[in-house]
Amino acid sequence: MSAPSVRVTIKDVAAAAGVSKGAVSLAFNDKPGVSDATRERIFAAARQLGWAPNSSARSLSRQSVDTVGLAICRPARLLGLEPFYMEFVSGIESVLAERDCSLLLRLVGSLDEEIGLQERWWRERQIGGSILVDFHHEDPRIAPLRRIGLPAVAVGHPSLTGGFPSVWTDDDAAVAEAVRYLAVLGHRRIAHVGGPRGLGHSTIRTTAFERTMSELGLDGGPHVETAFSGEDGARATRSLLLSAERPTAILYDNDIMAVAGLGVAAEMGVSVPDDLSLLAWDDSQLCRLTHPTLSAMSHDVHGFGAQVARVLFEVLAGHDVTSGPVATPSLVPRASTAPPPS
């Protein structure tokens, strides 16, 4: 009664259908060379035996794999908190699934570890290509991974991705929109709680922040670097609120830090949005659950992931790749932003 542990192979199906292995292969790959009647007979036999082609054998002989890799390099405790990645992964998968492809996911502790992993994956032909995320300045992954010829698509601005075809969000424009919005509300002392300087998109956002501030004739607002954790966001907010030139608005680089900022404001008796406006990035459900609800720069992370996957398939198909930005994050005003106290 237990599982028939006999391994059923293409040969068994062929025998059952009274044809050769080759015919079965043709039928299962939708290729011409078998009549409709035979094809049906083959499918029936396969169904009855519960056979599906062995994927190792298939990729061995096809010389190709239908798996793509994704390594994410952040401490797990942080990752769990950022809704971004799960949503991103689900976008990737929505496209992979259409093509019967799988995603090999790995959380790594450092970029060097990632380099080793990607190299191994590629050399062992475990993956057909990879998605590279979180680019740093002068990213150390670029040289070795290009050298081994790993087909990949990079998530990040082309200025960071060292020649890999890439997909990115126009953070520069989005930051500008965020800052201008706060300025229009009347804020003049605007602070920015950003990510670590090494991380490419953090730098882009920080630069955009400073540029926009000076374009608006506002003295460069204070900028604090963090590692994206909630604790960091709380610490940064606390120190900003205690500073002599206390800002009237704070722009955060993710939503978890903004939530933390809201907590700190409450703790210090600073009223949001009356005394202080907060603006989050990476809008997630979280921003709608707090009181007051958080205004945020929102974007379609699921669609972002899907687009990345689509471009990867272009790369794998050997097509000319269409690097390009996805839709720019746009402002969703909620209850955490208002004119500054007069």
Added chain:
Amino acid sequence: MSAPSVRVTIKDVAAAAGVSKGAVSLAFNDKPGVSDATRERIFAAARQLGWAPNSSARSLSRQSVDTVGLAICRPARLLGLEPFYMEFVSGIESVLAERDCSLLLRLVGSLDEEIGLQERWWRERQIGGSILVDFHHEDPRIAPLRRIGLPAVAVGHPSLTGGFPSVWTDDDAAVAEAVRYLAVLGHRRIAHVGGPRGLGHSTIRTTAFERTMSELGLDGGPHVETAFSGEDGARATRSLLLSAERPTAILYDNDIMAVAGLGVAAEMGVSVPDDLSLLAWDDSQLCRLTHPTLSAMSHDVHGFGAQVARVLFEVLAGHDVTSGPVATPSLVPRASTAPPPS
């Protein structure tokens, strides 16, 4: 200059080292039959050619795969929010990585879709085994997956997992602890915001809640069913706070709903913890970021994932499996719980 797209195989390495394919295989698998000197020569040749064994070829001839599957069935938007899964996955991977194993992750939309996926994975020999999560009552996955003989470990109480070896947390005991704690503080009207009834561990918690309440001689506190989303948590909290018999304490089944509950209390001018105590489940960083900080039932999710992976390896090795619970979640009191108003 571009990547030397020549495929280097074991034959090339053998030639370079002046031995046969077999010798290279022995060397790379740490098997006796080659001298230390030869072994070194082989490694040197491999290193120089940048060779690593092709994983498809290897699993084809070994008749085994070093990949395990995990399908998670929840809407992506929800998933992103629950820190639980990322942390859980990272725990799984910490064990897989030690054994050079990979995780195939897929987000699915329904249990039926998962059944199809797991069957395909297994029949195509893409995975050597699987991790099954989120068991429902009379879970429809059990019968078909047992029938095809998929080696798997289940995450959930044995009463739910239909004979699959399993790992679980003792939610019953944890709920009892939570309720008793609130009772000791003096609360008598305690409410429970739980998950959907179909979901196994939700039912266990709900039952435990009701049992403990009656053991303590408290009239069965109101229980609300939700789908685990923040919006659900907000809605549930709102209706509880508006009810005639307004509870003085609420126990939530995850942390995101507790955060939402906190927002609703603030919005309605109900002071936490003075007028209302809140207790969260699945303690994450989030619980420390709000104001007030959230008391929670905390457990080591990373370790949970790791233990699940270890048991899966037992299963794969054909050993007798050691099903068993992991450490029971324990209460971490913070600022959201206090005695009820007198």
Added chain:
DNA sequence: AAGGAGGGCTAGACCGGTTCACTTCTGTGG
């Protein structure tokens, strides 16, 4: 009726490893 085209199908090489039966060589005990 001969020649050609093309559909349907098969045999067998091949993908890149692992493994097993077997050979060769070296040292060892009787």
Added chain:
DNA sequence: CCACAGAAGTGAACCGGTCTAGCCCTCCTT
């Protein structure tokens, strides 16, 4: 000096598919 054990290494079969060259047949053309 021979028998024998064990270590080192080889050659070929095998894993389960894909794919190409080629065979047979039917139908069409002239």
